Amino acid sequence: DGGITQSPKYLFRKEGQNVTLSCEQNLNHDAMYWYRQDPGQGLRLIYYSQIVNDFQKGDIAEGYSVSREKKESFPLTVTSAQKNPTAFYLCASSAGSRGDTQYFGPGTRLTVL
């Protein structure tokens, strides 16, 4: 089955800890994206990557980092510098990066204890 997987589904973090959220796709898509969703806020773009070994900051990149070492994988690290990390994190991919349809993974719900 082709699709996007995210793990874990739920993640709990203590203040001051870094955590990494996994995103893998087997759709052979070039572009991948990370969004954050808070209640009433819609989707906000954190980082995006058009090709391997290249990525750009989105609207709310502060406190986050990413890597794109493989086409299939785009992990997101939530660092201790992110002051309010509790949110629903969504990974998406698209065949191209310029307005193509984006398909979403199931999401990771991060809670800071």
Next chain:
Amino acid sequence: QKEVEQNSGPLSVPEGAIASLNCTYSDRVSQSFFWYRQYSGKSPELIMSIYSNGDKEDGRFTAQLNKASQYVSLLIRDSQPSDSATYLCAGSGGGADGLTFGKGTHLIIQP
């Protein structure tokens, strides 16, 4: 003007009626448009995409695009309780950062 705007709702529609969801957009995101459905606690799933002026139909769903007035709408015919969800409108200006999403409209279908 925000780039993609939607009325947050809730929009309440009786079962079997037509639900009409609307979205307006700015010049920056005017090339292609998408409607996603999101159930509570789940990720968005694509319903429709539309690229040119006019109507596009897929089953009970019809997307309408009017570039002159800068709005895009989604009609759901014969609404079912399972259609109750938040509907996200997204637009693209063709930039490398992909899509810009509205905050979504919460739709409730009353049995």
